[in-house]
Amino acid sequence: MEQVVFVIWRESVEALLVVGILYSWLARTPGAESGRRWLWGGVVAGLLLAGLLGLGIYSAQELLMDWQDQFQTLMVLVAAALIVQMVLWMRAHGRTLKRELEQGLTRNLQQQNWWGVAVLAALAIAREGSEAVVFLYGTLAAAPASELPWMGLAALGGLAAALATFWLLQLGGKVLTWPRFFRITEILLLLLAASLIVTGVEKLQMLEWLPTLADGIWDTSWLLPDMGRVGGLVAGITGYRAQPSLMTVLVYAAYWLLMAVLLRRPAAAPRPTHQAA
Secondary structure (H helix, E strand, C coil), X not given: CHHHHHHHHHHHHHHHHHHHHHHHHHHHCCCCCCHHHHHHHHXXXXXXXXXXXXXXXXXXXXXCHHHHHHHHHHHHHHHHHHHHHHHHHHHHHCCCHHHHHHHHHHHHHHHCCCXXXXXXXXXXXXXXXXXXXXXXXXXXXXXXXXXXXXXXXXXXXXXXXXXXXXXXXXXXXXXXXXXXXXXXXXXXHHHHHXXXXXXXXXXXXXXXXXXXXXXXXXXXXXXXXXXXXXXXXXXXXXXXXXXXXXXXXXHHHHHHHHHHHHHHCCCCCCCCCCXXX
């Protein structure tokens, strides 16, 4: 349930960031008032696109009744990949996002063409919403039916927390700033992706599509059982297992090695802007 709260919280904050930048620019720029209607139209379109994705996933599950375990395993791994992609994208574009969006808005204002505003808003909402939909499916599919109502409340709680966080970030301050927010949540998201990968590996082993190599290469149940309250929380957020297989440990180590390589790559240099003589 903690995973649901965190992902909905982070995804919602990112969507609010883009929409907030667009709205703030439109509100303070003379002659841009008409763009607000296009902004909210884009938000609605993005929500509809995310909803259509959710409907599509549900329909695919119904069509693949005999392959539900395989489909759920795929969605868990896709959710992990989307989380990693989100971290890498924000790392590459986070510092220049506001400038890039405002440059695009300036061009739209000059041409009196607000389709770009609607598309930007729709893509922001649809992107974050689709990631949330895929993650929620991967998580809810593996949850007992008795926990589903609580998962729904957790999603609403994550949304409420996102609204409060966005408000605090807009106020600014020494405690919570945008760079610090992204730095902390980046680490938590990478841990969460690792947890999903471990879950996916275990499902692949249950399907006998992936060998265990060796079962229970250590046992730390005496110290922190992964089925207990604290251990279960740690396991859900980090992928910790008290009795992991050798394959699980190797995949977990390979994931962090890959993340270390990807996060150390230098960001692409911004393209120079050509000024008219």
